Amino acid sequence: MARDELFQVEKGSQDFQFDTRVAGVFDDMVSRSVPFYRELQQMLADLTVQFLPESGGAFCDIGCSTATTILNVLAHPGCPADAQAWGLDNAPAMLAQARTKLTGTPFADRVTLLEADLNRSFELPSVNVVLMNWTLQFVRPIHRETVLRLIHAGLRPGGALLLAEKVLVEDSLLNRLYIELYYRFKVRQGYSQEEIQRKREALENVLVPYRVDENVELLKRCGFTTVDTCFRWLNWAAFVAIRP
Helix, strand or coil: CCCCCHHHCCCCCCCCCCCHHHHHHHHHHHHHHCCCHHHHHHHHHHHHHHCCCCCCCEEEEECCCCCHHHHHHHCCCCCCCCCEEEEEECCHHHHHHHHHHHCCCCCHHHEEEEECCCCCCCCCCCEEEEEEECCHHHCCHHHHHHHHHHHHHHEEEEEEEEEEEEEECCCHHHHHHHHHHHHHHHHHCCCCHHHHHHHHHHHCCCCCCEEHHHHHHHHHHCCCCEEEEEEEECCEEEEEEECC
């Protein structure tokens, strides 16, 4: 796993992109940038298998990046042996990394990877579970409700959407405090203050987080009757949304 050193050198004001450079270090980047990343991956895999039937089940990871979540679910001891996985991502470089990671695994023939832009129309296969890990926050706000309605329609009755996001809080003081504590977390992971600031600037026009209550309201408006916040750490959260 290549180490993320992309922002050690000044890159100007270019917006963050999931290009070949990012794809090459993404696994290290996300594991050092998302608090409780490994615990979240385990929790999401545990939840996913609970919503898969004993046979004929399927799940889809939207914004699958390098297929880490897909592999975690398929390797879970509770995952049915015939469960099918779909991975959607808008970045060809990320999908290329995913295909490389899947090659030689016993799960390769059970995974279908597709390029899809969530800011445009896309097709979602009929599945029991949809995972979106830190993906909706990169979708333009004007398109988010359309995306969630498509997900709701593609989920089988009783299916679940597992959504992980960065979040804001309404109180500006707490919001600044949480962000500062998050940056301290990143320093402990080996990032310098300069790297943190450069990445923040690159993400400023690309990553647009909502508050927890805004995400919950949006999910319910799109037809999810049960919505719960199953994880929260400062300005990071994860949700379970169930289709009736």
